[in-house]
Amino acid sequence: MTTRQIWQLESRPEGNDFVSAIRLVEEQIPPLADGEVLVKNIYLSMDAGTRMWMTAREDGYNPPLPLGSPITGLTMGYVAASNAAGFAEGDLVRGFGQWSDQSVVHAELGGLFKLDDSVEDIRQHFGVLGMNGWTALWGLIETAKIQPGENVLVSAAAGSTGMLACQIAKILGCNVYGLAGGAEKCRWLEDEIGITKAIDYKTADIGAELGQIQDGINAYFDNVAGPILDAVLPNMALYGRIALCGLMAQYSGDGRARGPEHFDQILMKRLSVIGFFSPDFMDQGERLTAQLKTWLDDSKLQMPFDVTEGLENTLDAYERLFTGANIGKVLVKL
């Protein structure tokens, strides 16, 4: 096939209105340059952070996607043609491709990664063994430096990154508290994952609930920021650490918000607040995957998948991250 279907950014989305801003078009597949690989995609990973690239902000962690360009995202599939050393037709790979049935990926710049196709469920390369797993593990150990017996709080706890953070903190001997939207998610976190307590941030008085945690929160894995962070800060323990992973509360606006209320608590409690971002630990992927695989094989980690079928339904799948419709990893199956 010489053409492909591809999602293209036509305008900057307002809120969660992706349909008005992103269009599915057909185009010729560009010829492969040196170092590039053509991947026939089988799964697209829906990642909340992609929302930031759709805005015009110049000081984000990636430059904004120019209007008219394809939507970039993590994809998984089989190599259809290769101009890159180390990749051959038929290899199962994951990398930063395009929301399309076929991705052109530069092996080095697109972080192309050859995958083990013998794992029981290859979707785990986007779940436990993928970027969300790496992020959860790195954020807890290297950034928040959690210790056994500590109180660890996770926001967006029933989402892909958050639920892995909850499970890993539990494996590492912590008391785990999760914030999630809705009774079903909270029940699931307590019953299926076995965390100490889940708090429904949409209905609970979060500050009062967090105030019940004996000795305060030692480490906060924050996927959200915004008003939830405002409620967390006064409930941190002395010398607590906040690993700032993401900004769910801000992505659908212009990505900016006022600073946290209770900023003073950072001084009063001698807190550390550290942002961390996956490109900084991409070179550690093999080590992180090996650790996560051990826990997956021992059934200590699980990941439910929220799968939408068909490239044409990608925007419906993407919206689920922002309406909170998902438990676990949101994928599009092609």
Ligand SMILES: NC(=O)c1ccc[n+]([C@@H]2O[C@H](COP(=O)([O-])OP(=O)(O)OC[C@H]3O[C@@H](n4cnc5c(N)ncnc54)[C@H](OP(=O)(O)O)[C@@H]3O)[C@@H](O)[C@H]2O)c1
């Ligand atoms: N730093 C890094 O390298 C890195 C890497 C990967 C992901 N991340 C970050 O991790 C976070 C989660 O991303 P993900 O892709 O794994 O998505 P996800 O957690 O699977 O889905 C997003 C979840 O966020 C919650 N949410 C949506 N809007 C919210 C709001 N206004 N306030 C509070 N919660 C809200 C929703 O759950 P509820 O029903 O609970 O609201 C939703 O399920 C994002 O902030 C992302 O940028 C960072």
